[in-house]
Amino acid sequence: MANGYNRTAQKQQILAAAKEEYALHGYSGTRMQAIADRAGLPKANIHYHFKNKQRLYLAVLDQIIDTWNQPFENVSADDDPAEALDNFIRTKVQQSYDDPAASKLFASEIIQGAPHLQGYLRSQMRPWVKARAGVIQNWIKAGKMQDTDPYQLIFMIWASTQHYADFQTQVLAILNKAEFDADLLHETASFISNIILKGCGLSVKEKAP
Amino acid sequence: MANGYNRTAQKQQILAAAKEEYALHGYSGTRMQAIADRAGLPKANIHYHFKNKQRLYLAVLDQIIDTWNQPFENVSADDDPAEALDNFIRTKVQQSYDDPAASKLFASEIIQGAPHLQGYLRSQMRPWVKARAGVIQNWIKAGKMQDTDPYQLIFMIWASTQHYADFQTQVLAILNKAEFDADLLHETASFISNIILKGCGLSVKEKAP
DNA sequence: GTCTATAATCAGATAGAC
C-alpha cells in the first residue's frame, strides 16, 4: 500500500514522531510544533516533506496499515485451528506491546467514525476478514472445531488483544503497576488464548515457557 | 458523584450535545460552536452555564461515570457465577448499544492517557475492580468455578463488550450493515457470553428468546 | 534542502445590549 522505498531518514523521523503525537493527542489535539520538537527539527521542514497536517496524518495511517494484518495473513484450511488461533492471538498481543501508539492511533480513528479510513475498511479490510472467516468456516465444516461465528470470533480476538495497548493506562492503574512488562505480556496472551480456545471447544496446549 | 439535581433543561441539553460532539471529534477536535449548533443555542449560552471548554468536558465525563459501573455492582459471593457473569456481559453490551457516545468518549480519554481521569482510575475504579475481583476469587475458592485470573477476566469482558460501541464503524463496515440493530445486539451478547463462560469452565444456559 | 520570520485563519472567551 505505501510506497515504502526511497524515503529519507528525516521523513521517517517525522513519521515516527507524528505517530506518537497523533496517538497521544488525537488528530486535532496534535500540534505541528510538537511533532517538530519531538523529531528535533524546525516546523517548516515538516511542511517541506508533507503538504499539510492531514497529508502527514494519512501517511502515518498508511504506514500503520501496512503492518496491521500480517498476523493470520497466511492461515489456511489445512492448518490446525488451535495452533493458528493461538498464534494469531499471541502475535496481536505482541504487536500491541511493541507499538502501542499504532494501535491507539488506529483506535482513535475508528472511534471517531473512521473519517479517513472508510475506503480502506470497505475495500481492504472487509475482503481480508471475509477470507479469514472462510478459512474458519472450512475448519468447522471439516469437523476440526465446533460451530462458531467466524466474524464474531475475529472481533473478539481483536477487541481483547488490542485492549492492552489502547486501554493500557486503565489496565496499569487498576493493576497498580508502572509499566506493561514482558511477564504481564505473557500472562495476558496466555489468558486470552486459553479463554478463546476453550470457548471454541478447542483443546489448549501448554507451551514451554 | 455528580450533583444531579436542580439542573435546568438547557444545561442537560448542552451536556447531551457536548457528549455527542466530544465522542465524535475528541476533546480538541470539538468546537464550542458545534456543541451550540447541536443544542440549538447561541455559543455564549454555553459559557454562561459552564466556565469553559474543559469544565464542560469534565461535567460530561462526570455524568458518564455515574452510570458506568452500575452493572456487576451488586454481585456477591452467594451468586451463581455463570448467571452473574452472563448478566454482566449482557448489560454491558446493552449499555454500549444504548449509549455508544458515552463509551467512545470514555475510550478516547483512556487512549490518550486519561489526562482528566487519573484520579478517578486510582481512587474509584481500582477499588471497584478489586472488590469485584474478590467476589470472583471467592467463587473459585468455593469450587463454583475454575481458577481464573479475576482481573484478566474483567478486562476481557470490558474489551469485548465495549468493542461493539467503540469500533462500531469498523464492525458495520466489515459486516456490510448500515446499522447495529437489536438482532445483532442479541447475537453479540450471546456470543461473548458463551465464549467467556465456556472459557471459564462454566456451563452455559440457553435463554429463552 | 534547511531554516527564521511572518501572514492568514480559526476558535475560545467575553463585553455589553436586551
Added chain:
DNA sequence: GTCTATCTGATTATAGAC
C-alpha cells in the same frame, strides 16, 4: 437569563533568506 458582535490568543501554513 439570553443573545449579537467582537476581541484575543493560538496554530497552520508560507514567503523568502541562506
